Amino acid sequence: MAPEPGIEELLPRNTLKTRVPQETVERVTRPAPSRYRNEIAKYLVHRSQDCRLCGKCLELCPWQVHVRKPGYRYFGEPRHHLCIGPACKKTGHDCVTHCPQKALQIRENPMYPLLGDFRWSSDLILATWKMAETGEAPPPAYDYNYECGNSGGGFDRLRFKFPERPPVVLREDEIDTSLLLNKRDDGRPKLRIDVPWYGGGMSFGSVSNVTQLSKARAAVAFNTFTCTGEGGYMERMRPYDDHVITQVATGLFGVREETIQRVPIIEFKYAQGAKPGLGGHLLGDKNTVSVAKMREAVLGISLFSPFPFHSVYSIEDHAKHIEWLKHVNRRALISTKVSTPTDVDMVAVGSYSAGSHIVHLDGGYGGTGAAPDIAKKNIAMPIEYAIGKVHRFLTDEGVRDKLTLIASGGIRSAYDVAKAIALGADGVVIGTAELVALGCVRCSRCESGRGCPRGIATTDPELCRKMELDWAAQRLINLYSAWHKLLVSILQRLGLRRVSELRGRTDLMMHLDYSNDVAKTS
Amino acid sequence: MPEKYHLKTRPVPPRGPRLGKHGVVDWREDCARCHNCVKKACVYDRYRQEAEYIRNLSQVEALFFDCMGCFSCVQDCTKGLLCLSLNPVYEALGNSYWKPDIIKTTWLQAETAKIPVSGAGYRGPFSGPGFDSMWTDMSEIVRPTRDGIHGREYISTVVDLGRKPPFLAFDGRRLAAELPPLVSLPMPLILDLSSPAHTLPQLDAVLEQTAAMTDLIAIFDARRQPASEEHLRHIAFYLAPDSPPVPPAVLRKTRLVEIADSPALAQRLKAIKAIHPDIVASVRVELTPTGLPRALELAGWPEVEVLHLVADANGNEIGAQPPRFLKDMLRQVHTALVEKGIRDEITIMAGGGIALPEHLAKAIICGADLVTINLPLLIALECRLCESCEPGQPCPARLETLDPDFAVGRMTNLIAAWHDQLIEVMGAMGMREVRRLRGDVGRAMFFEQLEEETFGKLYGTRTRH
Numbered sequence: 007m008a009p010e011p012g013i014e015e016l017l018p019r020n021t022l023k024t025r026v027p028q029e030t031v032e033r034v035t036r037p038a039p040s041r042y043r044n045e046i047a048k049y050l051v052h053r054s055q056d057c058r059l060c061g062k063c064l065e066l067c068p069w070q071v072h073v074r075k076p077g078y079r080y081f082g083e084p085r086h087h088l089c090i091g092p093a094c095k096k097t098g099h100d101c102v103t104h105c106p107q108k109a110l111q112i113r114e115n116p117m118y119p120l121l122g123d124f125r126w127s128s129d130l131i132l133a134t135w136k137m138a139e140t141g142e143a144p145p146p147a148y149d150y151n152y153e154c155g156n157s158g159g160g161f162d163r164l165r166f167k168f169p170e171r172p173p174v175v176l177r178e179d180e181i182d183t184s185l186l187l188n189k190r191d192d193g194r195p196k197l198r199i200d201v202p203w204y205g206g207g208m209s210f211g212s213v214s215n216v217t218q219l220s221k222a223r224a225a226v227a228f229n230t231f232t233c234t235g236e237g238g239y240m241e242r243m244r245p246y247d248d249h250v251i252t253q254v255a256t257g258l259f260g261v262r263e264e265t266i267q268r269v270p271i272i273e274f275k276y277a278q279g280a281k282p283g284l285g286g287h288l289l290g291d292k293n294t295v296s297v298a299k300m301r302e303a304v305l306g307i308s309l310f311s312p313f314p315f316h317s318v319y320s321i322e323d324h325a326k327h328i329e330w331l332k333h334v335n336r337r338a339l340i341s342t343k344v345s346t347p348t349d350v351d352m353v354a355v356g357s358y359s360a361g362s363h364i365v366h367l368d369g370g371y372g373g374t375g376a377a378p379d380i381a382k383k384n385i386a387m388p389i390e391y392a393i394g395k396v397h398r399f400l401t402d403e404g405v406r407d408k409l410t411l412i413a414s415g416g417i418r419s420a421y422d423v424a425k426a427i428a429l430g431a432d433g434v435v436i437g438t439a440e441l442v443a444l445g446c447v448r449c450s451r452c453e454s455g456r457g458c459p460r461g462i463a464t465t466d467p468e469l470c471r472k473m474e475l476d477w478a479a480q481r482l483i484n485l486y487s488a489w490h491k492l493l494v495s496i497l498q499r500l501g502l503r504r505v506s507e508l509r510g511r512t513d514l515m516m517h518l519d520y521s522n523d524v525a526k527t528s
Numbered sequence: 529m530p531e532k533y534h535l536k537t538r539p540v541p542p543r544g545p546r547l548g549k550h551g552v553v554d555w556r557e558d559c560a561r562c563h564n565c566v567k568k569a570c571v572y573d574r575y576r577q578e579a580e581y582i583r584n585l586s587q588v589e590a591l592f593f594d595c596m597g598c599f600s601c602v603q604d605c606t607k608g609l610l611c612l613s614l615n616p617v618y619e620a621l622g623n624s625y626w627k628p629d630i631i632k633t634t635w636l637q638a639e640t641a642k643i644p645v646s647g648a649g650y651r652g653p654f655s656g657p658g659f660d661s662m663w664t665d666m667s668e669i670v671r672p673t674r675d676g677i678h679g680r681e682y683i684s685t686v687v688d689l690g691r692k693p694p695f696l697a698f699d700g701r702r703l704a705a706e707l708p709p710l711v712s713l714p715m716p717l718i719l720d721l722s723s724p725a726h727t728l729p730q731l732d733a734v735l736e737q738t739a740a741m742t743d744l745i746a747i748f749d750a751r752r753q754p755a756s757e758e759h760l761r762h763i764a765f766y767l768a769p770d771s772p773p774v775p776p777a778v779l780r781k782t783r784l785v786e787i788a789d790s791p792a793l794a795q796r797l798k799a800i801k802a803i804h805p806d807i808v809a810s811v812r813v814e815l816t817p818t819g820l821p822r823a824l825e826l827a828g829w830p831e832v833e834v835l836h837l838v839a840d841a842n843g844n845e846i847g848a849q850p851p852r853f854l855k856d857m858l859r860q861v862h863t864a865l866v867e868k869g870i871r872d873e874i875t876i877m878a879g880g881g882i883a884l885p886e887h888l889a890k891a892i893i894c895g896a897d898l899v900t901i902n903l904p905l906l907i908a909l910e911c912r913l914c915e916s917c918e919p920g921q922p923c924p925a926r927l928e929t930l931d932p933d934f935a936v937g938r939m940t941n942l943i944a945a946w947h948d949q950l951i952e953v954m955g956a957m958g959m960r961e962v963r964r965l966r967g968d969v970g971r972a973m974f975f976e977q978l979e980e981e982t983f984g985k986l987y988g989t990r991t992r993h
Contacts, residue, residue, distance in 0.1 A: 043604055043605070043606065045603070046599060120612050123652070124651060124652055124653045124654075125651055159654025277666070283956025283957065287645075313955075314667075353668045370649065375647060377645065378643045378645050379633065381953075385663065385664050385953065386664075386665070387978060391978045391981075395981070438648065447598060450651065452647030453645060458647075459572070520990055521990075524987060
């Protein structure tokens, strides 16, 4: 992002002095294959001893499943994850049927259903991995359903009503996916991001510094933002200052005036969707030497971010908080992150009146940190309900166009981005999807012991080495790129020139559990 | 500040192998002996532990130990020899209501007394039947209309059982009439009778001791003898229609009694009150299609101080097709009593289908004062609801040979974990009194209502039920 005009006047003198040159990152997709030897596949290809090594399968398969290295006589282990399965029979490239010795078999991988859960289905995880590897949506032949999961409600039952022909024929390059974050005319910078999403707050402590830095690089590449979470501001994040949101949460871990002054957006975190009303909790095992130093805390003890801000018991108190931050950083936009209580609409309007530029609603399906199971499942309403409720109330109050409404906690794909916007959000925050792109299998062990066994949500020095920064950043850039293309395609099929035109267009969707016979518009 | 309700807990490991959800299938015969074995690198050291376990135990299920399902070994093995599978024994746990994850989480709490915690957000279905079709509220930026968020030490989970007068009358500076007896419990929970299928004589002493340890009350079949007289304060005798009378000397040492609803109810209540006027009398009403009207009728009897409404083990109406669920029946009773203007006069206990701590909070929101449980306590002892509790059939949980120390420890741990989770939920709501949560549906959000407000208005009539 180019510095806005007049940044020298806006930035405090001490921040200008300590400001470091900002990194640039190319928005280029490159192959970033899995870092694991055996990719988890939907289908398994079995070659029996009857194989006569004729190579017919090698010639037939357009997906490069079969492997025979140059100079070798025997086949290597098939690339199972590239096989499209029984669907291949319709294509004429079916190796099973055409094998002269009938030596090949394809069957569903018994492990496949174990991957994922109701929210993140196996198909969604594999499709996200493919996007992170290639920068493209998986070819239709793979038949991955990445438009929704299997939760049985909310986003998973909503579908877009794509017309046979779009009402307006648009080229891809005519479609604008950018999002204006400051809709108030208050003299603060009119920040605009190129895609209607930014990276969610994951503190150093809950995730590794490689994860944080890779998110920052992807944010730079797509001219959007990433968020530090509430764990302090790593010095290594400084070359990405212009694309960083720093979080001020109740524990105030690592929050200093100097860090607040570095960034274009400051986020007040009142609650997290995964543990609404309970505050944050970093278990002692994850409070390693580096985390303790960053958070200015004692090594190995559990760290609590209490709920709520004990200095905020009303919207007026909230306004004072915002004034404080606006005073400390005169160029920053203020985001207020809240979860989804029954009066979330009132909270949103209150935050607007207190001076927030962004209200960020966080639902319960996300989160890397430790959260009580009882809280995740039961406390506060699903994000799908909250978006519409807040959108309608802000509209009725006449302030909808002065506030940016962001939704998070359950955004898994470009389709979810579009559905959230169609329900009434301006944009979304993503987090889990990025972790899945980095190889997360959602084993939900991010919180305990040494942390994530995949090296993503951990600060254990040995586990952190499982992931290279360049690889991780490329995976995220690829994911963003695939999502961007998918979002453009959705808008193109709907005949919408700008993503902002999709906001609140519930009439462009249908719900599979309803009669869909009510003619409604936004 | 009143004394905090604090239960002494300690880790009580299971007697059998821990059952994991996943197991690793190891095709050893094709191993390349590459010396890069991923098993050494298992973050959880499960392979070493599993080997030790198998050496010590002969049970096959030990093979499916406590794999965390991270796929790391599966994906890194040089030859791709490892395969993750769903543990078939895990899948067979429980039934359609008491699902394997409920059994597993109950075991975990009974072992550790800790609140189950995990990462990566909520993984389950969007909503579901019964208690899964409601969410509890939370207080965001606290407003003056709410209690305010207090430290957890200020949250009270005390409930009073008994009849409360609608108002107090004074004669000068003194109360004009005597107050009816009340029983205070430190948390809204009572240990209920085991179902006939799960009634084991050896459980009696365990339940008595657990009730004493947790300062709660266990309902005890009067046809059997309590193990110890010193625990009578924590016992409420249940008088079935054919129960012999409890000896007056024994009855006078108890605080609560439960009587089955029967034609002789009025006489039995009178007889008991004649022996022990300060005892609180509860009437057990089964939630059959006639149960609700009967409960409403009994609520008007001045001698009935507590109504114990019992659904079947899955929380469903008994003998109805289709059955109503406990939560809906509780809302109905509560609302009817509010409309009659007598809700505050009577205490309602709800039982059947209370499987998780969230059900405790949700039942109270729907109108119960407190809940009763039996199956979760049995599951705490490693029961897996295999329903093979016939004489001569082997019990996988070996309940026929219970060590009281183990059993009381596990049950106490479970109750402590439930108490902590009730406090978590109340803390999120900004509530500091569980008594104020009763019937406060404003602290909850219901699926049907949210769906109608959000999608019904946009997309017409709901076609999937």
